[in-house]
Amino acid sequence: xxxxxAASGNALTLSHLEAxxxxxxxxxxxxxxxxxxxxxxxxxxxxGAFLAFLGIAIAVAWLMYLAVE
Amino acid sequence: MSEPxxxxxxxxxxxxxxxxxxxGWLVPGLGHLLLRRPGRACIYLLCVGSxxxxxxxxxxxxxxxxxxxxxxxxxxxxxxxTGAFYFLSGMWGGWVSDVSRTAGDYGTRFLAxxxxxxxxxxxxxxxxxxxxxx
Numbered sequence: 523x524x525x526x527x528a529a530s531g532n533a534l535t536l537s538h539l540e541a542x543x544x545x546x547x548x549x550x551x552x553x554x555x556x557x558x559x560x561x562x563x564x565x566x567x568x569x570g571a572f573l574a575f576l577g578i579a580i581a582v583a584w585l586m587y588l589a590v591e
Numbered sequence: 592m593s594e595p596x597x598x599x600x601x602x603x604x605x606x607x608x609x610x611x612x613x614x615g616w617l618v619p620g621l622g623h624l625l626l627r628r629p630g631r632a633c634i635y636l637l638c639v640g641s642x643x644x645x646x647x648x649x650x651x652x653x654x655x656x657x658x659x660x661x662x663x664x665x666x667x668x669x670x671x672x673t674g675a676f677y678f679l680s681g682m683w684g685g686w687v688s689d690v691s692r693t694a695g696d697y698g699t700r701f702l703a704x705x706x707x708x709x710x711x712x713x714x715x716x717x718x719x720x721x722x723x724x725x
């Protein structure tokens with residue numbers, strides 16, 4: 523059985539931001555489920571982790587951009 | 592007034608923690624399903640499955656044995672964390688990763704993260720099973 527995705531050149535292409543958002547979303551949900559008990563606490567933790575992922579990444583990106591400039 | 596008494600769980604569900612961990616490693620979420628936590632099992636399966644799907648769709652690289660150097664060993668360990676998927680992907684054979692594109696590099700990270708997340712889920716399932724056995 524062959525997975526034709528990458529071999530045929532039809533591989534999905536995401537920008538760095540899109541990939542980061544998807545990664546942050548899935549990881550935040552997983553960490554929220556693992557580290558908290560109760561739906562509300564899990565949702566709060568996942569939302570906080572997601573925003574922290576994005577905020578820190580965007581802040582570091584800006585720092586690198588300004589350092590190069 | 593009598594205190595509420597918690598009923599013991601059926602002994603059939605007191606599976607050895609090792610077996611629960613093994614099941615959870617082979618199929619993401621199966622360990623929690625065996626512990627009768629279907630909601631968590633579904634979410635864990637979705638998390639690992641979506642990471643693997645994205646990694647494959649992006650053309651990510653799957654590290655295989657024999658590994659050369661520390662970085663490849665880390666890659667093999669992370670990828671092997673996905674359990675059955677890792678062994679099935681080896682049998683497909685036709686999979687060609689494409690890390691010449693940036694997206695392919697992202698895909699490699701997604702596949703590694705899927706394995707690491709599944710290993711965390713396995714530890715969680717093992718802990719729950721151990722607690723029940725005590």
